[in-house]
Amino acid sequence: MLSEVLLYLGLDAPLHTQAKVTTAQSIDMSSSFSVKTVIDATVGAGGYSREICGTGAKVLGIEIDPAMAEIAKLSLKESCPSFKLIVGNFANIESIAKIEGFEAVWGIVFDLGVASPQLISLTRGFSFKNPDALLDMRLDPENQGVSASDLLNALDKSSLMKLFSQTCQFHESKRLAVRIIEERILKPFETVGDFIEATKGIFKKRGIVNPATRPFLALRIAVNSELENLQVALTDSAKLLKPGGRIVVVSFHSGEDQIVKKTFLQFVKLGLGRVLTKKPIVASRAEIEINPRARSAKLRAFEKN
Ligand SMILES: C[S@@+](CC[C@H](N)C(=O)[O-])C[C@H]1O[C@@H](n2cnc3c(N)ncnc32)[C@H](O)[C@@H]1O
Structure with missing residues (x-):
């Protein structure tokens, strides 16, 4: 998605290409070379920031972890x-x-979710591939007090159902909530493996996707208030754009994508600008082959008047 992100941020032409165009068209040098400022709201390992810097833009990065x-x-x-x-x-x-x-600013980019080093960590509890890891899932362990296991051990049935219904069907959420309450009486939830055990038999395997994927995602979303944070951040981002400035969001599940879609439409209704992506941009087959996580990526972009 990186090349699409640069394209929708209006940063796809590297600095040397811009220089050629500028000379040929004799455009005012001072305006075309004023430094573009971009906020990378989800720095992760810095891949996007590095490429954006490479276009000559000045980057402010934000990272919670x-x-x-x-x-x-x-x-x-x-x-x-x-x-x-x-x-x-x-x-x-x-x-x-x-x-x-x-x-x-010229642009703001959000590449949502978690990064590979977080996923493969043996201690953070973000992946069901590490059953012995503590079921933590906090993006910011220094400032967030409540871990994933805390939620499973404390929430009542209806709160658990609501939590899982972000990514799971009603009957799945209900069965899982009941099972969690039964199991935690015998032994509190501590590890990723404890949670995987509780999901067994409730979720059907879809293709190559592990059946624990959806309840696992719902738990991470809840631990980190991901949807609430996204809503606030998008609303405030519109205030930070200069005229012609853009917000580009890459999301990875429908809960996120719906917030992005609705918020951008709301901006249009308020007369703030236009949506650049009638339909979300998805990853190419070639990209999905290299990076299977990209299969669920959706890019949407908004431009301020
Ligand atoms: C998919 S990764 C970004 C990868 C990045 N584009 C790169 O090229 O390396 C998402 C990152 O956003 C961070 N993140 C998630 N929620 C956040 C929040 N509310 N505030 C700031 N960073 C957040 C995660 O910790 C993670 O490092």
Whole structure:
């Protein structure tokens, strides 16, 4: 999705190509070379930030996970000296941007979800491939008090049903909620394996996708208030764009995509701008072959008037 992200951010032409066009068309050099400012609201390991920096743009990065922020800092230190990284929640994008002087930006990008180092970590509990890991799932363990196992051990039946219904069908959510309550009386939930055990027989395997995928995702969304954070961040992002500035969002499940779609339509209704993607842009087959996670990626873009 990286090339599509750059395209929709209006950064697809690298600096040397822009220079050629500028010379040929004799466009005013000062305006075409004013530095573009971009906020990468989900820095992760820094892949997007590096490419955006490579176009000559000045990047402000936001990353909630201190461990990911360390990885990004190291990887961007040399290649992107002007990059500024804030460890924080993108729900606070407006105040972070204002403090850092990124109040009228060229573009803002969100690449939602979790990054590979988080997924493969043996201790964070983000993947059902590590059954012995503690069922934690907090993106920001320093500031978030409630882990995934805390939720499973404390919520009542209707709250558990509501939590799982973000990604699971009603009857699946109900059966899982009942089973969790039965099992936690015998032994509190501690590990990823405990949760996988509880999902057995409830979810049908769809293709190659592990049946625990959807309840696992619902739990992560709840632990990190992912949908609430996204809603606040998108609404505030519109205030931070300069005229012609763009928001580009890559989402990975329908809960996220619906928020992006509805919020952009709301912006249009309010006369703030236009949606650049009539339908969401999806990954090519070739990209999905290299990166199977891209199969559920959807890109939407909005441009401010
Ligand atoms: C899919 S990864 C981004 C990968 C990145 N584009 C790259 O090229 O490496 C998503 C990142 O967003 C971070 N994230 C998730 N929710 C966040 C939030 N509310 N505020 C800031 N960062 C968040 C995650 O910790 C993760 O590192």
